[in-house]
Amino acid sequence: MMRRAGFRRDIQGLRAIAVLAVVTQHAGATWAPGGFIGVDVFFVVSGFLITGLLVRELAETGRIDLPAFTARRARRILPAALVVVVLTVVGAYGIVSPLRRETLLADAVASALFVPNYAFAVRDADYFGDETPSLFQHYWSLGVEEQWYLVCPALLLAAWAVGRRLGGRRGARGAVAVALGIVLAGSLAAVVALTPVSQPWAFFALWTRMWEFAVGALIALVPAAAVARIPGLVRAALGWAGLAGILAAIALIGESSAFPGVLVLLPVLSTGAVILAGIGQDAPPRGSAGAVIGNRPFVFVGEISFSLYLVHWPLIVAGALLAPGLPWLPAALGVASIPVAWALFRLVEQPTRRARVLVDARPRRTLLAAAGATAAVALAAGTALAVAPEPALATQTRVAHAEPAVPPEVTPVVPANLEPGLADAPDDESEVYDDGCNLGYQEERPRPCSFGEGDERMVLWGDSHAAHWVPGVLRAAEERGMALTTHTKSRCSSALARHVLDGSAFGACDRWRSTVLDELREDPPEVLVLANYADEEVPDGIDAEQAWRDGLREVVDALPETRVLLLADTPDLGTSPLDCLAMNLEHAAVCAVPESEAVRGAGRDAVREVARETRAEEIDLLPYFCAPIDGAPSEEPSCAPILGGLLVYRDSHHLTATFAEAMGGALAEAIDSAVDGRG
Structure with a gap:
C-alpha cells in the first residue's frame, strides 16, 4: 500500500537546508560555493511529495483530477510569485541602469509566464558568471518545476492506463515506475552530454532536470512496509550519509565546476537518501539525521522557504546596485530577507493557500482567476516594455577618436560616437x-x-x-x-x-x-x-x-x-563600468577607479x-590606462573606462576588442x- 501523506519534519528540514544554502551562496559566502545545489534538493523533495499525491489519487480513483491539481498548484505558487514580480519591477526600475531596464521588463514577463529558464538559456546567460545578473534569475527553477507538473500528470495517467490494462493495479504501479525510470535515464543522459557542450541549456532546460523530480517520484513509489524492513542502523546510516552528501556538495561544488553534469548526482541522490530513510516514521528517531534537521528552527525556515527563495535574490541584487562595493551588504541583506519572507508568507502565501473562499471554489474558477492574474502581470510588464522609449546611452557630444597615448586622453563624457557603444x-x-x-x-x-x-x-x-x-x-x-x-x-x-x-x-x-x-x-x-x-x-x-x-x-x-x-x-575595475556610465553620461569620470585599487x-x-x-x-602598458583625472572619485591616478573616445572595458576587467x-x-x-x- 502507498503510505499516507503526513507531515515530515525532516522534509521541512531539507527545505530549510536547501533555501539557506542558496541564500548563503548568493550572499557571497566563500565557504558555501555550491549553495546553488539547494535547488536540486527542492526538485527531489517536490518530486517525492507531489508524485506521491498523484499516484495515491490514481490508486484510489483511477484518475487524476487535473483541474483540481492545477488549482492547488496555482494557489500554492502564483500569489507570492506574482507579488514578488510586481514589487521587483516597481522597486528596481528606478535603480537599474538604462542598459538593464529592457531586460528587467522582459525577464518579468518570462517569470510571470513561468518560462524564464528558456529566456536565460536562449541568451546564453551564465548563472554563475554574469556580472550584472537578472533580478529574476532565481525564477528559472520555478519555471522548471511548473513545466514538469504540466508533463508529470499526463505521464502518470498514460503509464497507469497501459499498466492497468496489462497487469491490473500491480501492473499499473509497475508501469508508472518504468515510465519514471525511462525519464530518469534519458534526462540524466541529456544533462551529462549537454553540460560540456552548452552549460546554459544543461543548467536551465526542463529536459535536463526532469530526472531529479523522477528520483523523488520513484522514492514515493517505495512502500513504507518495504522500508520498515530495513534495519534501523542501516536507515540511520543512510540518512546521515545523505545529509553528509548534501553538505559536501555545498562545500565542494563551485561555480566553475562542470555543473550540472555528473556532479549533480551527489546532491540529488543524497537528498533521496535522506527522504528514503524517513519513510514510514511518524517522527525521526533520536540521533538520526532526520531528527537533527527536523528541529523547530529548521521547520520554521522550511515553512517559509518558498517565500525566502523568492525575496532574497532581488534584495541582494538591489542592494549591490544601490551601494556597490560594500562587502558586508550581501550577507546583511541575506539575513534581512528572512523577516521579509516571513511577512510575505503570512500576508500572501499562507492566506491565499488556505482561504476557504479559494479552497471551496470550483477549480475552474480558481484557474480562471490564476490565468487572469498571470496575464495581467505579464501584459503590464510587456506593455511597459513595448512603450518604453529607447534609453539614452550617450550624450550628444562627439569626440575625435585617438590612438591610446601616454598620458591617456580621458574622455569626460559618454560621447555620441563611442566605440563600441555601451549596449554593444x-x-x-x-x-x-x-x-x-x-x-x-x-x-x-x-x-x-x-x-x-x-x-x-x-x-x-x-x-x-x-x-x-x-x-x-x-x-x-x-x-x-x-x-x-x-x-x-x-x-x-x-x-x-x-x-x-x-x-x-x-x-x-x-x-x-x-x-x-x-x-x-x-x-x-x-x-x-x-x-x-x-x-x-x-x-x-x-x-x-x-x-x-x-x-x-x-x-x-x-x-x-x-x-x-x-x-x-x-x-581590474572590480565591477563593470557599463552601468555606471549609462547612469552618468555627462560625468564619465565618476566611473574611474583609483589605480591603487585597480592594479x-x-x-x-x-x-x-x-x-x-x-x-x-x-x-607594462599601465601608463596608457591610468592618470590623474579631473572629476574622478580619487585625487590619485585613476583608470578611466573611456579613453580617446574608445570604450576600454566590456566588463570589470576584460578589454573591448576595439x-x-x-x-x-x-x-x-x-x-x-x-x-x-x-x-
Whole structure:
C-alpha cells in the first residue's frame, strides 16, 4: 500500500537546508560555493511529495483530477510569485541602469509566464558568471518545476492506463515506475552530454532536470512496509550519509565546476537518501539525521522557504546596485530577507493557500482567476516594455577618436560616437571566441588559432586576459611581419603555477598547459608573449607571488631559444563600468577607479621580478590606462573606462576588442623594444 501523506519534519528540514544554502551562496559566502545545489534538493523533495499525491489519487480513483491539481498548484505558487514580480519591477526600475531596464521588463514577463529558464538559456546567460545578473534569475527553477507538473500528470495517467490494462493495479504501479525510470535515464543522459557542450541549456532546460523530480517520484513509489524492513542502523546510516552528501556538495561544488553534469548526482541522490530513510516514521528517531534537521528552527525556515527563495535574490541584487562595493551588504541583506519572507508568507502565501473562499471554489474558477492574474502581470510588464522609449546611452557630444597615448586622453563624457557603444560592449570580444579557440574551464585539448603568415612566428599564451589582447598582439605581429598563434583558456594562466577553482585542484588547466608547453618545446616560436589575469587563484597556504614567480621562470627556462615577453596585467575595475556610465553620461569620470585599487594581483609583481631575474622582458602598458583625472572619485591616478573616445572595458576587467586593437601600435613599439633591445 502507498503510505499516507503526513507531515515530515525532516522534509521541512531539507527545505530549510536547501533555501539557506542558496541564500548563503548568493550572499557571497566563500565557504558555501555550491549553495546553488539547494535547488536540486527542492526538485527531489517536490518530486517525492507531489508524485506521491498523484499516484495515491490514481490508486484510489483511477484518475487524476487535473483541474483540481492545477488549482492547488496555482494557489500554492502564483500569489507570492506574482507579488514578488510586481514589487521587483516597481522597486528596481528606478535603480537599474538604462542598459538593464529592457531586460528587467522582459525577464518579468518570462517569470510571470513561468518560462524564464528558456529566456536565460536562449541568451546564453551564465548563472554563475554574469556580472550584472537578472533580478529574476532565481525564477528559472520555478519555471522548471511548473513545466514538469504540466508533463508529470499526463505521464502518470498514460503509464497507469497501459499498466492497468496489462497487469491490473500491480501492473499499473509497475508501469508508472518504468515510465519514471525511462525519464530518469534519458534526462540524466541529456544533462551529462549537454553540460560540456552548452552549460546554459544543461543548467536551465526542463529536459535536463526532469530526472531529479523522477528520483523523488520513484522514492514515493517505495512502500513504507518495504522500508520498515530495513534495519534501523542501516536507515540511520543512510540518512546521515545523505545529509553528509548534501553538505559536501555545498562545500565542494563551485561555480566553475562542470555543473550540472555528473556532479549533480551527489546532491540529488543524497537528498533521496535522506527522504528514503524517513519513510514510514511518524517522527525521526533520536540521533538520526532526520531528527537533527527536523528541529523547530529548521521547520520554521522550511515553512517559509518558498517565500525566502523568492525575496532574497532581488534584495541582494538591489542592494549591490544601490551601494556597490560594500562587502558586508550581501550577507546583511541575506539575513534581512528572512523577516521579509516571513511577512510575505503570512500576508500572501499562507492566506491565499488556505482561504476557504479559494479552497471551496470550483477549480475552474480558481484557474480562471490564476490565468487572469498571470496575464495581467505579464501584459503590464510587456506593455511597459513595448512603450518604453529607447534609453539614452550617450550624450550628444562627439569626440575625435585617438590612438591610446601616454598620458591617456580621458574622455569626460559618454560621447555620441563611442566605440563600441555601451549596449554593444559585452559582445565586443576578440576573434578567438567566435572562432572557438578559447577553451572553457573543463576543456583541456589545445585548440590554437593561427593568424597571418610570416617566416617567423609569435605565440600568445595565457588565460582570458591573453584572449582579450589578441587584436592588439595580432596588429603588432603583422607590423613585424610575423605569423601569430594563440593558446588561451579561461581561468588558466600560462604561468606554471598551481591554480584552483573554488578551492579544488584545476586538473584541466594543468593538463592543457603541459600539452601546450610540450608543443612549444617541439616547435619553438621566435617570440612568446605570456599574458594573464594577475589574480588567478592559487591553493590556500601557498605564497601566491612565489608560485607565480616559479611558474613563470619554468616557462622561460623551458624555451631557451625563444624571446619571452611578460605582458603585465591590465587594471581590474572590480565591477563593470557599463552601468555606471549609462547612469552618468555627462560625468564619465565618476566611473574611474583609483589605480591603487585597480592594479593588484600577485601575478603582476611576479612579472616584474621574473623579468628582472631572467632573460624575459616585461611589457607594462599601465601608463596608457591610468592618470590623474579631473572629476574622478580619487585625487590619485585613476583608470578611466573611456579613453580617446574608445570604450576600454566590456566588463570589470576584460578589454573591448576595439580598444585592444587600438593598443596594437603601443604593443608593437613595446615588443620591438623588448625583442630588439637585448639583441
